[in-house]
Amino acid sequence: MTDVYILGIESSCDETAAAVVRSGEKVISNVIFSQIAMHQPYGGVVPELASREHLRAILPVVRKALSDAGQTYQSTDAFAVTQGPGLAGSLLVGISYAKALAFALDKPLITVNHLEGHIHAVLLEERQKGNYELRFPLLALVVSGGHTHLYLAEQQGEIWSYENIGRTRDDAAGEAFDKVAKLLGLGYPGGPVIDKLAPHGDATAVKFPPSQIKNVDRRKSAESEQAPGGPRFDFSYSGIKTAVLRYVQTHNLQPSIEARRQALAAIAKPAIEDYLTRCDRQTLDLVASFQRAMVEDLTRKTLAAARAHNVATLFVTGGVAANDELRQRFERDAAMDGVPVYFPSRPLSTDNAAMIAAAAYPKFLARNFAGMDFSAEAGLVLK
Amino acid sequence: MPELGLNDGRYTGFATSMATREFTTNSAEETIALGYKIASGLTPPKLVLLRGELGAGKTTLVKGIAEAFHAASQDDVTSPTFTLVHEYRGPDVNIYHIDLYRVDTQRQLETLGLDDLIAGNSILLIEWGEKFQRFERERDIEIAIESLGENQRIIRLKGKSLGGHPLKERQES
Numbered sequence: 219m220t221d222v223y224i225l226g227i228e229s230s231c232d233e234t235a236a237a238v239v240r241s242g243e244k245v246i247s248n249v250i251f252s253q254i255a256m257h258q259p260y261g262g263v264v265p266e267l268a269s270r271e272h273l274r275a276i277l278p279v280v281r282k283a284l285s286d287a288g289q290t291y292q293s294t295d296a297f298a299v300t301q302g303p304g305l306a307g308s309l310l311v312g313i314s315y316a317k318a319l320a321f322a323l324d325k326p327l328i329t330v331n332h333l334e335g336h337i338h339a340v341l342l343e344e345r346q347k348g349n350y351e352l353r354f355p356l357l358a359l360v361v362s363g364g365h366t367h368l369y370l371a372e373q374q375g376e377i378w379s380y381e382n383i384g385r386t387r388d389d390a391a392g393e394a395f396d397k398v399a400k401l402l403g404l405g406y407p408g409g410p411v412i413d414k415l416a417p418h419g420d421a422t423a424v425k426f427p428p429s430q431i432k433n434v435d436r437r438k439s440a441e442s443e444q445a446p447g448g449p450r451f452d453f454s455y456s457g458i459k460t461a462v463l464r465y466v467q468t469h470n471l472q473p474s475i476e477a478r479r480q481a482l483a484a485i486a487k488p489a490i491e492d493y494l495t496r497c498d499r500q501t502l503d504l505v506a507s508f509q510r511a512m513v514e515d516l517t518r519k520t521l522a523a524a525r526a527h528n529v530a531t532l533f534v535t536g537g538v539a540a541n542d543e544l545r546q547r548f549e550r551d552a553a554m555d556g557v558p559v560y561f562p563s564r565p566l567s568t569d570n571a572a573m574i575a576a577a578a579y580p581k582f583l584a585r586n587f588a589g590m591d592f593s594a595e596a597g598l599v600l601k
Numbered sequence: 602m603p604e605l606g607l608n609d610g611r612y613t614g615f616a617t618s619m620a621t622r623e624f625t626t627n628s629a630e631e632t633i634a635l636g637y638k639i640a641s642g643l644t645p646p647k648l649v650l651l652r653g654e655l656g657a658g659k660t661t662l663v664k665g666i667a668e669a670f671h672a673a674s675q676d677d678v679t680s681p682t683f684t685l686v687h688e689y690r691g692p693d694v695n696i697y698h699i700d701l702y703r704v705d706t707q708r709q710l711e712t713l714g715l716d717d718l719i720a721g722n723s724i725l726l727i728e729w730g731e732k733f734q735r736f737e738r739e740r741d742i743e744i745a746i747e748s749l750g751e752n753q754r755i756i757r758l759k760g761k762s763l764g765g766h767p768l769k770e771r772q773e774s
Binding site (some may be wrong): 231241272304306307362363364385386387388392398401404407452456459596 | 654655656660661676679680683684685686687688689703712713714715751767
């Protein structure tokens with residue numbers, strides 16, 4: 219089999235990213251545009267450029283991805299782009315650019331669902347490590363600031379298909395992490411800070427009753443009619459966020475939180491020690507207990523779903539998959555069930571374009587190419 | 602649908618054409634039911650500001666509004682904090698649930714292209730819109746949700762006119 223070089227483009231939300239991946243198994247280049255870095259030379263105010271950040275970023279990002287890979291527009295075999303879900307205006311920038319490339323160069327264009335991309339990030343890295351053995355059924359937890367989904371994935375020939383068997387009904391898990399961090403004066407987004415502070419607190423100190431993170435099934439009968447395929451494993455993280463807020467209010471933590479917020483805001487790039495010295499025992503215990511509750515709920519529901527579907531392989535992917543305690547808990551508990559669990563590396567956990575190029579590879583082999591008539595799908599469903 | 606269990610809305614101000622109505626709900630289900638009730642008085646195009654602290658129940662209210670327009674089932678409506686804009690297309694009305702929680706600058710706001718969403722058949726429901734003066738000025742209705750404890754919420758509607766009457770048509774730009 220000859221090598222296939224696919225240029226992936228991802229612009230579904232905040233990030234503009236481009237990458238070149240060889241045959242779905244090797245990251246050749248992976249570029250993620252940082253808006254903050256790009257803003258500085260302009261001093262922050264360029265109104266006519268402000269309307270579409272992605273538009274400014276896409277050209278330099280794609281050029282860098284190609285040059286890092288030692289590739290050119292001409293040497294690339296196909297272009298892959300995220301079609302959704304995401305922000306319509308942002309998606310459209312990537313899509314329009316990819317269409318123009320494919321049209322002008324007369325090369326195949328492949329559309330990828332962003333969530334499918336996260337799943338293929340794991341696959342890509344396993345192949346990169348030489349692990350080509352993949353046993354089905356495969357269950358993937360895609361967990362990030364915007365998504366918390368459980369997908370059963372199947373592969374027939376080169377065609378992948380997915381069935382959603384769980385999702386959040388209100389807030390995504392990553393959103394709960396970020397909002398709790400802000401609530402405690404740790405900045406936003408603060409999911410990674412919570413992860414680093416949690417080991418310093420007592421995770422058993424604050425009890426979050428399961429009722430605060432249960433999935434509120436308001437319409438049990440209607441749901442089971444809709445889902446004859448089996449039970450659902452839905453998530454709900456709005457309640458635990460509110461529970462932390464109540465704890466802060468009833469324990470009168472507001473003054474110390476405000477002091478911490480101000481102290482941390484005065485530090486340009488706070489290190490973990492800066493956070494630690496400004497967190498009292500009670501706050502660290504709260505952070506640790508919150509994270510423990512989140513991790514337990516995510517692992518418990520995912521492993522229950524894995525057992526219900528006799529899953530042979532488990533993927534945990536998306537920004538929250540970078541959380542240390544979540545990784546450790548999954549590794550421990552999945553091992554007890556005898557199910558291997560795989561995570562992406564940290565750079566490929568968060569939004570990136572390598573995962574888009576990787577997910578496009580089986581579609582390339584299946585010659586599943588897009589025409590010129592598709593558009594951004596803000597609410598694109600993975601199936 | 603659960604019983605509404607609502608008092609029928611207390612009018613608290615008639616000083617000008619601005620009217621305020623106040624409701625109390627005692628559960629998420631009742632807040633969703635109130636969303637239905639509010640939806641029955643909403644004709645597009647509308648720009649609605651949703652105010653309320655973290656966990657007040659803004660997304661919960663949107664579940665009711667979006668479902669009432671057959672634009673989404675309540676379980677499909679999730680928080681747009683990270684994803685910024687959620688679009689729910691109904692047969693007659695498109696609902697845009699927008700969250701500006703993590704949008705801080707005018708520049709970031711413009712990146713969202715919200716002006717593109719304002720159309721004859723759209724209702725924009727904007728959380729944290731009060732961060733930008735523009736929305737305070739342009740909003741047709743403001744819905745403020747105040748949490749009185751674990752389950753009880755006071756929900757205040759303030760608008761140019763309320764009830765089943767269409768509000769002043771917005772000019773399409």
